[in-house]
Amino acid sequence: xxxxxxxxxxxxxxxxxxxxxxxxxxxxxxxxxxxxxxxxxxxxxxxxxxxxxxxxxxxxxxxxxxxxxxxxxxxxxxxxxxxxxxxxxxxxxxxxxxxxxxxxxxxxxxxxxxxxxxxxxxxxxxxxxxxxxxxxxxxxxxxxxxxxxxxxxxxxxxxxxxxxxxxxxxxxxxxxxxxx
Amino acid sequence: xxxxxxxxxxxxxxxxxxxxxxxxxxxxxxxxxxxxxxxxxxxxxxxxxxxxxxxxxxxxxxxxxxxxxxxxxxxxxxxxxxxxxxxxxxxxxxxxxxxxxxxxxxxxxxxxxxxxxxxxxxxxxxxxxxxxxxxxxxxxxxxxxxxxxxxxxxxxxxxxxxxxxxxxxxxxxxxxxxxxxxxxxxxxxxxxxxxxxxxxxxxxxxxxxxxxxxxxxxxxxxxxxxxxxxxxxxxxxxxxxxxxxxxxxxxxxxxxxxxxxxxxxxxxxxxxxxxxxxxxxxxxxxxxxxxxxxxx
Numbered sequence: 009x010x011x012x013x014x015x016x017x018x019x020x021x022x023x024x025x026x027x028x029x030x031x032x033x034x035x036x037x038x039x040x041x042x043x044x045x046x047x048x049x050x051x052x053x054x055x056x057x058x059x060x061x062x063x064x065x066x067x068x069x070x071x072x073x074x075x076x077x078x079x080x081x082x083x084x085x086x087x088x089x090x091x092x093x094x095x096x097x098x099x100x101x102x103x104x105x106x107x108x109x110x111x112x113x114x115x116x117x118x119x120x121x122x123x124x125x126x127x128x129x130x131x132x133x134x135x136x137x138x139x140x141x142x143x144x145x146x147x148x149x150x151x152x153x154x155x156x157x158x159x160x161x162x163x164x165x166x167x168x169x170x171x172x173x174x175x176x177x178x179x180x181x182x183x184x185x186x187x188x
Numbered sequence: 189x190x191x192x193x194x195x196x197x198x199x200x201x202x203x204x205x206x207x208x209x210x211x212x213x214x215x216x217x218x219x220x221x222x223x224x225x226x227x228x229x230x231x232x233x234x235x236x237x238x239x240x241x242x243x244x245x246x247x248x249x250x251x252x253x254x255x256x257x258x259x260x261x262x263x264x265x266x267x268x269x270x271x272x273x274x275x276x277x278x279x280x281x282x283x284x285x286x287x288x289x290x291x292x293x294x295x296x297x298x299x300x301x302x303x304x305x306x307x308x309x310x311x312x313x314x315x316x317x318x319x320x321x322x323x324x325x326x327x328x329x330x331x332x333x334x335x336x337x338x339x340x341x342x343x344x345x346x347x348x349x350x351x352x353x354x355x356x357x358x359x360x361x362x363x364x365x366x367x368x369x370x371x372x373x374x375x376x377x378x379x380x381x382x383x384x385x386x387x388x389x390x391x392x393x394x395x396x397x398x399x400x401x402x403x404x405x406x407x408x409x410x411x412x413x414x415x416x417x418x419x420x421x422x423x424x425x426x427x428x429x430x431x432x433x434x435x436x437x438x439x440x441x442x443x444x445x446x447x448x449x450x451x452x453x454x455x456x457x458x459x460x461x462x463x464x465x466x467x468x469x470x471x472x473x474x475x476x477x478x479x480x481x482x483x484x
Binding site: 033034036037038039040041042043047048049070071074077078079082083084085086087088089090092093096097100139141142144145148149152 | 206214215216239251316317319320324370
């Protein structure tokens with residue numbers, strides 16, 4: 009990943025991630041499913057955020073993630089801030105582990121990611137229930153958590169193959185011109 | 189570049205500080221929403237108002253293409269559909285004849301009784317811009333807002349039945365919480381028995397009927413219309429028909445076509461005038477006439 013202008017690539021990828029988020033929100037908001045009971049989609053925004061966080065933490069800095077998650081909360085009619093805070097914590101923890109995970113296999117990365125996805129999914133419901141806010145029905149919510157966890161490898165594949173976001177190999181020069 | 193390098197040297201603690209701050213801000217937003225929901229919801233409506241209409245140019249063709257594809261799939265059973273429609277049309281013509289006769293009779297009777305219907309129920313039609321984007325919430329975003337005089341709480345219908353109520357108005361957009369949403373409660377009356385009930389949304393396609401006084405008087409197929417209690421909805425809007433689910437619970441099969449919501453009517457409704465001076469309703473000196481009997 010040696011670029012002539014590393015800093016510009018860094019910013020390009022940050023903008024690319026924002027564009028990806030907007031695209032996901034756009035697809036969610038298309039007025040196709042006005043009736044109840046359709047397909048339950050995985051939370052692709054969270055998946056991409058985790059996959060990018062593990063691979064290139066510098067492409068998704070915490071303030072950017074926080075802003076995008078909050079925007080998603082606002083547009084998708086969720087209680088604003090709660091899911092964003094939890095997803096942000098999950099992503100930051102994955103970033104912290106990214107150095108360890110860099111040399112580890114995909115399996116151990118997956119286990120870690122799935123644990124976080126399920127963990128924040130349940131914690132979210134718990135906090136809503138404690139604060140007496142309408143909790144989404146249990147069945148579909150559990151299905152969504154499971155579907156999200158199962159889709160993780162697919163998203164990793166997409167990220168790796170089509171978006172060119174890969175773990176830096178030892179000795180690569182990272183975006184800030186520092187040997188990673 | 190030198191600045192970036194400096195950031196890396198202090199990266200650990202600084203990053204942790206930034207993260208802590210961000211989490212604090214997000215949690216704060218959430219708590220603020222919990223405490224003062226209307227203010228934050230207004231902010232949400234404004235954010236939506238800024239962003240979603242900008243997506244419209246792309247949304248319309250994408251939605252159109254996908255719907256075209258869906259329609260194409262249904263074209264394959266077109267012959268079957270055609271015969272079905274013919275049969276329905278025949279039935280409808282019979283009904284139309286009956287409706288015309290009833291309308292004339294109704295008009296004659298209203299004229300005889302000198303009845304004046306509420307003339308203020310006019311409507312604005314809006315286009316559906318976006319859905320809620322989540323399987324747990326049932327709402328749509330309309331392209332009419334405060335600019336068009338939309339007021340929070342007004343009822344919306346498609347051509348036939350009640351769809352929901354306005355909740356969240358921004359300058360150019362308004363959100364409609366549908367009758368199927370888990371937070372929706374609509375006071376209703378079931379005809380012909382005249383039973384009062386509440387249609388309570390639960391995220392399913394057919395919301396259940398709650399607080400029914402006497403379920404024995406209600407049969408599947410009865411009409412459910414809004415009762416106007418509580419002053420939120422005008423009375424007499426068609427909601428749907430009663431249906432019993434396999435476990436015997438009464439639900440409403442909604443009259444509005446939720447599969448294809450493209451245009452919605454927002455009914456202008458300025459509330460019913462309450463009767464305050466009960467005494468004067470009887471006669472100008474009603475109170476004076478009543479007192480001797482009350483005193484006895």
